Amino acid sequence: MSKKIDQVLFSEKVIADKVEELGKRITSEYSKDDQIIVIGVLKGANIFLGDLVRKIDLPLSIDFMAVSSYGNSTTSSGIVRILKDLDLEIEGKHILIIEDIVDTGLTLKYLTENLKSRNVASLKICTLLDKPLRRKCDLHIDYVGFEIPDAFIVGYGIDYAEKFRNLPYIATIKE
Ligand code: PRP
Ligand code: MN
Ligand code: MG
Numbered sequence: 001m002s003k004k005i006d007q008v009l010f011s012e013k014v015i016a017d018k019v020e021e022l023g024k025r026i027t028s029e030y031s032k033d034d035q036i037i038v039i040g041v042l043k044g045a046n047i048f049l050g051d052l053v054r055k056i057d058l059p060l061s062i063d064f065m066a067v068s069s070y071g072n073s074t075t076s077s078g079i080v081r082i083l084k085d086l087d088l089e090i091e092g093k094h095i096l097i098i099e100d101i102v103d104t105g106l107t108l109k110y111l112t113e114n115l116k117s118r119n120v121a122s123l124k125i126c127t128l129l130d131k132p133l134r135r136k137c138d139l140h141i142d143y144v145g146f147e148i149p150d151a152f153i154v155g156y157g158i159d160y161a162e163k164f165r166n167l168p169y170i171a172t173i174k175e
Contacts, residue, residue: 027056
């Protein structure tokens, strides 16, 4: 069963404009003296993070975590496993978690609880896409690029069965 691109939801240009806007907002809401660690959630957030950090005009460090919630299926299992933990020490640091998409919210619910227990100075979440209709838990998101309906989408880091991450735009897929 192979999937094909259906409709483009957000073009490369529309994404770039939004990334710039988010970068400016983030720049204005922290101080140059804050010790900021931007944490990308692998693998989906990789491309968004790479573009976003170049629009944040503040000193910061970058780290990654890898967690698994979906495997190769399109539905959430609700089970979150840490596959790769942080390299950096985050105690006393200002943490900004970067996600490509928040769906049920279970991945970030787990991650934020986990990171908050490490005595961070602050913790905020930035996601490019949000599917609020799919939420299964209470989660506060500080920066949202676009709210989207409950359609299966790919591109700009987001996969279907590990494919389509390299598309420069975000699109829906069909059979
Ligand atoms: C996707 C997406 C988010 C998470 C959101 O990652 O990138 O990390 O699911 O789902 P949730 O809000 O229902 O928890 P996935 O687990 O597919 O891994 P990937 O980033 O490696 O594709
Ligand atoms: Mn992910
Ligand atoms: Mg995935």
